[in-house]
Amino acid sequence: xxxxxxxxxxGLASQALAACTREFLKExxxxxxxxxxxxxxxxxxxSSNVSYLENDVVTDIKAGVLSQxxxxxxxxxxHDATQCATFTExxxxxxxxxxxxxxxxxxxDDKITTIQSVVADDGDWAFNATGQLxxxxxxxxxxxxxxxxxxxxxxxxxxxxxxxxxxxxxxxxPYGTPCARLxxxxxxxxxxxxxxxxxxxxxxxxxxxxxxRYVIDEEVGGLDIFNDFPFIDQDKPDGTPSTNFIxxxxxxxxxxxxxxxxxxxxxxx
Numbered sequence: 001x002x003x004x005x006x007x008x009x010x011g012l013a014s015q016a017l018a019a020c021t022r023e024f025l026k027e028x029x030x031x032x033x034x035x036x037x038x039x040x041x042x043x044x045x046x047s048s049n050v051s052y053l054e055n056d057v058v059t060d061i062k063a064g065v066l067s068q069x070x071x072x073x074x075x076x077x078x079h080d081a082t083q084c085a086t087f088t089e090x091x092x093x094x095x096x097x098x099x100x101x102x103x104x105x106x107x108x109d110d111k112i113t114t115i116q117s118v119v120a121d122d123g124d125w126a127f128n129a130t131g132q133l134x135x136x137x138x139x140x141x142x143x144x145x146x147x148x149x150x151x152x153x154x155x156x157x158x159x160x161x162x163x164x165x166x167x168x169x170x171x172x173x174p175y176g177t178p179c180a181r182l183x184x185x186x187x188x189x190x191x192x193x194x195x196x197x198x199x200x201x202x203x204x205x206x207x208x209x210x211x212x213r214y215v216i217d218e219e220v221g222g223l224d225i226f227n228d229f230p231f232i233d234q235d236k237p238d239g240t241p242s243t244n245f246i247x248x249x250x251x252x253x254x255x256x257x258x259x260x261x262x263x264x265x266x267x268x269x
Contacts, residue, residue, distance in 0.1 A: 020107060022219075025079040028105065028112065029086050036090060036101075039069030047111040054117050055261050056228070056241045065119045071095040073133050076141060078217035078224060082152065084108075087215040087224040089245055089257065091133040097121065098129035100184075102243040102259050104215055104226055116213070116226060118243045118259055120184070125232065125260035125267055128185025135187040139180075139255050141247055143219050148250070152216045155248045159223045162200070162253060163209045163244065169202040176252030183258045198256055207231045210239060221248040235263040
């Protein structure tokens with residue numbers, strides 16, 4: 001009896017582990033992008049009771065932005081088999097209604113149980129879908145040779161240090177040279193200087209960037225941090241939905257993409 005129970009437990013654990021391979025997650029992100037293009041989220045892996053948040057608001061997935069066909073010009077994904085999670089950035093510059101969409105998906109067993117999307121469009125912080133698409137496509141996010149990959153801890157530390165430094169100048173940030181930041185549709189290294197153009201000065205008041213949610217992909221040195229960004233939007237002093245999509249090479253920041261939602265045009269600035 002005990003032996004049978006143990007076998008059953010091992011079998012269930014094996015099924016869960018098998019479901020959350022990198023290959024499984026890649027299939028899931030490909031299916032997600034295809035579903036966005038079709039405007040039909042009938043994804044085989046989608047749980048019947050999936051939790052969906054759009055810009056931090058609980059939303060009926062059938063009524064959200066992902067329920068409409070969207071012309072996807074470019075996309076890039078992270079696959080985190082350790083957490084059984086994915087991140088996908090979608091550039092839809094030539095869609096009738098331009099968007100930049102950042103989506104985090106969480107899996108339980110072999111089902112997508114949580115989808116969280118930061119959906120940016122005209123009026124959000126520095127929004128320019130055409131610029132975002134152009135500069136995004138210039139970047140190289142190739143797979144990093146295994147011997148040169150950073151650990152999950154190093155990758156997350158680099159991203160956390162970057163965010164922490166915005167209100168604490170004493171934080172040491174591992175900026176790389178080169179380093180470029182894509183903020184909305186604005187790029188910091190338009191002249192391809194190959195210098196560190198990612199440096200962020202300290203903001204004029206103290207704040208804490210909270211509600212951080214991570215997806216980490218060691219193969220490409222990738223990190224995404226969903227967060228609530230305070231200070232920038234006066235209507236949301238506790239934080240507006242934001243995401244920082246980061247590549248780390250050799251422990252150093254190489255690329256940073258920021259997408260931030262505003263309640264008023266360009267957050268009133």
